[in-house]
Amino acid sequence: MNQLELKNVCFSYTEGKPVLQNINLNFQNGKLYAITGKSGAGKTTLLSILSLLTKPSSGEILFNEQNIKDMDPYEYRSKQIGVIFQAYNLLPQLTAIENVELSMDIANMKNIDKASHAQALLEKVGLSEDEIHRPILKLSGGQQQRVAIARALSYDPTVILADEPTGNLDNDTENDILSIFKQLAYEENKCIIIVTHSNKVANVADYLYRL
Numbered sequence: 006m007n008q009l010e011l012k013n014v015c016f017s018y019t020e021g022k023p024v025l026q027n028i029n030l031n032f033q034n035g036k037l038y039a040i041t042g043k044s045g046a047g048k049t050t051l052l053s054i055l056s057l058l059t060k061p062s063s064g065e066i067l068f069n070e071q072n073i074k075d076m077d078p079y080e081y082r083s084k085q086i087g088v089i090f091q092a093y094n095l096l097p098q099l100t101a102i103e104n105v106e107l108s109m110d111i112a113n114m115k116n117i118d119k120a121s122h123a124q125a126l127l128e129k130v131g132l133s134e135d136e137i138h139r140p141i142l143k144l145s146g147g148q149q150q151r152v153a154i155a156r157a158l159s160y161d162p163t164v165i166l167a168d169e170p171t172g173n174l175d176n177d178t179e180n181d182i183l184s185i186f187k188q189l190a191y192e193e194n195k196c197i198i199i200v201t202h203s204n205k206v207a208n209v210a211d212y213l214y215r216l
């Protein structure tokens with residue numbers, strides 16, 4: 006079964022030529038997808054459509070066979086789909102763990118010890134005890150990328166969207182981040198969709214879509 010399905014999706018910003026034309030794509034759980042394409046090809050636009058931040062001009066998107074236009078966008082974004090933005094979009098004054106806990110608050114998670122869940126996620130993505138309690142401003146790019154991943158996982162979404170998650174990272178950190186995504190797809194049955202320029206990510210992915 007498709008977790009996400011795009012049918013003839015088109016999109017244009019108010020003026021100018023269309024950015025996306027008749028996009029038909031399927032995404033399943035337990036798989037890693039790479040989306041590539043030149044700068045300006047519409048990759049970030051596609052992710053913002055998949056995360057309901059932007060509405061397609063035409064066409065349909067199905068999530069778990071339900072048309073997403075019938076879903077509450079706020080609910081969808083805070084529970085069903087985890088987004089790792091290109092610029093991380095973390096709150097810089099808060100610590101790593103506070104950023105993760107905040108997203109659990111937004112998802113209205115109850116009956117869970119938020120602090121220990123956040124702690125476990127940050128350890129899982131490779132942050133040390135000291136880094137977990139450090140303000141975002143005092144973490145490196147690679148460490149912030151890990152926090153952004155932990156935050157996207159905090160409410161256990163089925164689908165993870167990541168916009169060039171290894172774009173600014175050194176080789177070793179890129180390998181680490183990639184193994185986290187593989188583990189999420191193959192051991193936790195998540196649907197992982199990565200926009201990337203990296204040949205390494207493209208080679209590892211189960212499916213490669215070019216825009």
Ligand SMILES: Nc1ncnc2c1ncn2[C@@H]1O[C@H](COP(=O)(O)OP(=O)(O)O)[C@@H](O)[C@H]1O
Binds near residue numbers: 019042043047049
């Ligand atoms: N908010 C916007 N308003 C108008 N045009 C935009 C906006 N955001 C992006 N674009 C244009 O849409 C095209 C696709 O952009 P984008 O999805 O960011 O591409 P990519 O992520 O593949 O580099 C580009 O030509 C870009 O200039």
Ligand SMILES: [Mg+2]
Binds near residue numbers: 048049050
């Ligand atoms: Mg982009």
